[in-house]
Amino acid sequence: MYTEKVMDHFQNPRNVGEIENASGVGTVGNAKCGDIMRIYLDIDENQIIRDVKFKTFGCGAAVATSSMATELVKGKNIQEAMQVTNKAVMEALDGLPPVKVHCSLLAEEAIHAALWDYAEKNGIKIEGLEKPK
Ligand code: FES
Numbered sequence: 001m002y003t004e005k006v007m008d009h010f011q012n013p014r015n016v017g018e019i020e021n022a023s024g025v026g027t028v029g030n031a032k033c034g035d036i037m038r039i040y041l042d043i044d045e046n047q048i049i050r051d052v053k054f055k056t057f058g059c060g061a062a063v064a065t066s067s068m069a070t071e072l073v074k075g076k077n078i079q080e081a082m083q084v085t086n087k088a089v090m091e092a093l094d095g096l097p098p099v100k101v102h103c104s105l106l107a108e109e110a111i112h113a114a115l116w117d118y119a120e121k122n123g124i125k126i127e128g129l130e131k132p133k
C-alpha cells in the first residue's frame with residue numbers, strides 16, 4: 001500500500017523537532033481527520049531557508065509527507081519554497097494511496113503558514129502566498 005520512500009520517511013523522519021526563535025512558525029490542522037502539524041523555519045538574511053524542523057500529531061502519511069517536505073524546502077529561498085506543493089511532495093515519495101492524499105495537504109499548508117508568519121514579522125510580501133485560514 002505504501003511506497004518504499006513513504007515507509008523510509010515514516011520510520012526515519014528527517015528534521016523532527018523545534019527551532020527556538022524561529023523566523024517563522026506555522027501550525028495547521030486537518031479538518032478531515034483532526035491531525036495537527038507544526039513547521040519551524042530558520043531563514044537567513046538572504047531569504048534562504050537555513051534550517052527547518054517539524055512536529056506532527058498525525059498518521060504515518062502525515063509524518064512521511066512532512067519529512068519529505070522539510071527536505072525539499074531546506075536550502076531553498078522563500079520563493080522556491082512556494083513550489084513545494086503537496087503534489088511535489090507526493091511525487092517525491094513515489095505516490096500515496098488515494099485515501100491518504102489529504103495528509104499531504106498538511107505539509108504544504110504548514111509551510112505556507114510558517115512563510116506567512118515570517119513575511120508578517122519582516123513586513124515583506126511573498127508572491128503567490130495567501131493568508132492561512
Ligand atoms: Fe488519526 Fe490521521 S486520523 S492519524
Ligand code: FES
Nearest residue numbers: 033035059062103
Ligand atoms: Fe489525517 Fe493523515 S489521516 S493527516
